[in-house]
Amino acid sequence: MRVYPMTRTNLLSCLVVVSLVFTGACSNQTSEKNSTNTTISPSTSKKVIRIAIGTQDQTINTVTGGAVIREENLLEKYLPKTGKYENVEYKIEWTSYTSGPPITNKMLANQIDIGMMGDFPSTINMTTFLQKGNGVRTIYIASLAYSANGAGNAVMVPKNSPINSLAELKGKQVSAPFGSAAHGMLLRAFRNVGINPEKDVTLISQSPEVGGSSLKTGQIDAHANFVPFGELFPFRGFARKIFDGAETGIPTFHGVLVRSDFAKENPEIVVAYLKALLEANKKFREQPEAMATNIEKWCGVEREVMYMFFGPSGLQQINPTIRQVNFDALKNSVVTLKQLGRLDNSVNPEDVTKWADDSYLRQAMKEVGLNYDEVANAKDFVISGEDAQTKEPIKEPKMAAQLWLKGNDKVMNFASIKNMMAMSQKLKAEGKQDQGVIFVHDRNNGWKLLAENSFYVQNGNEISAFLTQKNAQDFAQRSGVKVVDFKGLQQSYAQAQKLSKL
Numbered sequence: 001m002r003v004y005p006m007t008r009t010n011l012l013s014c015l016v017v018v019s020l021v022f023t024g025a026c027s028n029q030t031s032e033k034n035s036t037n038t039t040i041s042p043s044t045s046k047k048v049i050r051i052a053i054g055t056q057d058q059t060i061n062t063v064t065g066g067a068v069i070r071e072e073n074l075l076e077k078y079l080p081k082t083g084k085y086e087n088v089e090y091k092i093e094w095t096s097y098t099s100g101p102p103i104t105n106k107m108l109a110n111q112i113d114i115g116m117m118g119d120f121p122s123t124i125n126m127t128t129f130l131q132k133g134n135g136v137r138t139i140y141i142a143s144l145a146y147s148a149n150g151a152g153n154a155v156m157v158p159k160n161s162p163i164n165s166l167a168e169l170k171g172k173q174v175s176a177p178f179g180s181a182a183h184g185m186l187l188r189a190f191r192n193v194g195i196n197p198e199k200d201v202t203l204i205s206q207s208p209e210v211g212g213s214s215l216k217t218g219q220i221d222a223h224a225n226f227v228p229f230g231e232l233f234p235f236r237g238f239a240r241k242i243f244d245g246a247e248t249g250i251p252t253f254h255g256v257l258v259r260s261d262f263a264k265e266n267p268e269i270v271v272a273y274l275k276a277l278l279e280a281n282k283k284f285r286e287q288p289e290a291m292a293t294n295i296e297k298w299c300g301v302e303r304e305v306m307y308m309f310f311g312p313s314g315l316q317q318i319n320p321t322i323r324q325v326n327f328d329a330l331k332n333s334v335v336t337l338k339q340l341g342r343l344d345n346s347v348n349p350e351d352v353t354k355w356a357d358d359s360y361l362r363q364a365m366k367e368v369g370l371n372y373d374e375v376a377n378a379k380d381f382v383i384s385g386e387d388a389q390t391k392e393p394i395k396e397p398k399m400a401a402q403l404w405l406k407g408n409d410k411v412m413n414f415a416s417i418k419n420m421m422a423m424s425q426k427l428k429a430e431g432k433q434d435q436g437v438i439f440v441h442d443r444n445n446g447w448k449l450l451a452e453n454s455f456y457v458q459n460g461n462e463i464s465a466f467l468t469q470k471n472a473q474d475f476a477q478r479s480g481v482k483v484v485d486f487k488g489l490q491q492s493y494a495q496a497q498k499l500s501k502l
Contacts, residue, residue, distance in 0.1 A: 037051070037052070037266075048090075049085075049091065049266065050091045051090060051093070051114070052095070052114070053113065053273075054095050055097075056117065058096075058208070061144050061146075061316060062254055065142075066116055067298045071294070072280070072283075085268065099177060100121025100125065101124065104121065104124060104128060112259075114257070114270075119326075119329040119330055120179060120336070125138055127343060136259055138260065139258050139357045140326075141270065141358070142255065142256040142274055143255050143326055144256065145310065147245070147315060149245075150244075150250045151244060151252075152245060153227070153244075154224070154243060154245060155242055156215060156222065156223050156224075156233055157215070159238050164242055167193045169190075169221060171200065172202070172221035173201070173202040173222075174201050174221060174222045174224065175206035175211050175222075176223065176225065177225065179340070182224045185250070187336065189247070189248055204220075208229050212239075227309060232305050235302060235437075240453060243468075250329070251328050251329040251332070253325070258270055267360065271367065275368055289307065289404075291306075307439075308439065308448050313382045313441060315448055319375065322361070327353055382397040383402070385413055387414050388413055388419075389414055389420070390415070390419055393415070398441050399441070400415060401440050401451070402440075403439075404437045411439075416463065418461055418463050424438070437451075441465060442467045445467075452487075454467065455472035455484070455485060456472065457476045457479060457482075457483055469483065
């Protein structure tokens, strides 16, 4: 049995349960000694093992643990079929939600065995089970996508808003999904620029879909959200990013949690799921464009946005291991949630390491021939190869640019923005006016950016891109040149080309 993700028309209905976790209204009816995921089929008399998995299709950090495994039937490929699992009938149930708290509610009610969520909801999940799990707890068994500096969370304003910085939001109305990583990022960012979130702004809770609608209609001045909405809304043309979570330098990630009773009864199934996750990760590393295209079909998130996060030099890196960067994110979640009054003061940030158990992942890696420590210490996935225009090697990913033409299966890589501009002009001369999407990278930090929403400084033949206008201006002042937007850069380049032909 496969239960497919909820449609957009009823996505919001699951959000009504968010407050239940925070108010303690959930209760668990099972214990470690009384799991109910195993039954007997009345028609075949076979033992039936339910595997209920909760994911977040539109929160694309979960796709390798959710949509890819589901749509490629990877779990079925690895499920055990011998020993105590001989002649077992598997009942696989997939459900998708817009956030982590509803998954926690279902896990508490023993309706989901394996769940995926971000660092803040994971903290709520695991601490809630410790208090209300009646002997059952949840175990953090693997990581999904992560950012060591917080990229993926973002603050956006309406496309035509005059606001360009967080400081300009003083006295304005700002929304965020309360209790999320984006909410924590927003509070920290406000404090860093001298804004008191309780007095200087009107802060309201809005889900991703509601926040997006509010940005479209101008009902709010700014909206903070998690992956992928900080890139998705600007890509769809109705919002502009003024702050990236990476500017906080605080790590963020999504992870996989499992009920302890399910893991104790069925450790081989947990290992099978993690083997499926490892294959899904491999697919993204080897075929980023193809997988991004598939995710658009499966989850409704445009392939270009998917590629921004998981392609080479993407905003997020995929690593399944549990490392210090993940514990740092959980510690930050504990501290921030306590400040928000969402966690009991008895929760110690140093206890987060006790919530994890990587033994299942280590076993899965052993069975597929991977070395845990080598995977944990693997280098980031960055742009490499040769320039599509000049054939020179791409040596500096931060200065690279990319062009994904409409209708093309592969992205073109360039060693520099200048080379990309030359190819763009060549394509226009060939009548290819609609060129799809151009990616550039922040010169200071390497973050992947949408070219049309970035700021540029041209100094001779070198063109540098920046996320914020302020960073571009700081760099321009040192070089004695001006800052331009992408339209200005195109005009400047075209003019320079004309002059060179005279």
